[in-house]
Amino acid sequence: MAKRERGRRALQDEVSRRIQQIYEIGEDGAKVRVPAPVPHARDARGRNWNMTGFGNASGYEASIRAVVDKVRDEFDLSDAPENRAPNPFGD
Template sequence: MIRKTLNASRLQSEVSRRLHRIHEIVEDGVKIAVPRPQKQEPDASGCNWTMKHFGNAKGFERFVDEVLTAARAEYNLSDTDDSKDIRSLFGE
């Protein structure tokens, strides 16, 4: 399967969106803190990113693992840096 490419912010948002639509998480009213994806050398499957240290996920690790596994199979992290230098917004 060919992976789609997303920048770090969009990948983080996608994982968060998928987590927070799971019935058990919605039902318990839990807000899981999703970390930014970290670039790594492609693994055996070809995935070039990982996420570690999800916040407030105790008891929901199975769901985090399932979402992370699915997202890693579907997406790769782009090489472009999506962080903006605020000074450039003001022409400095």
């Protein structure tokens, strides 16, 4: 099955939504800061992006990594112009 493509913001939102559904995080009322995905060359598992540097994630690292890896398996980061962050200095 082919992966669906998503832009940076859509992937960040999806990971954030799934992280907030983790039982321990919801139970503790923690608000985890989710970084933007970082593109990289396709790896052995066919993934082309990753996320690191979550804020307020102490104690939840393994659960968060599981969520990120699942989303990486489902979606590719698209670099289509409409999915790129706007350049604040113009083109």
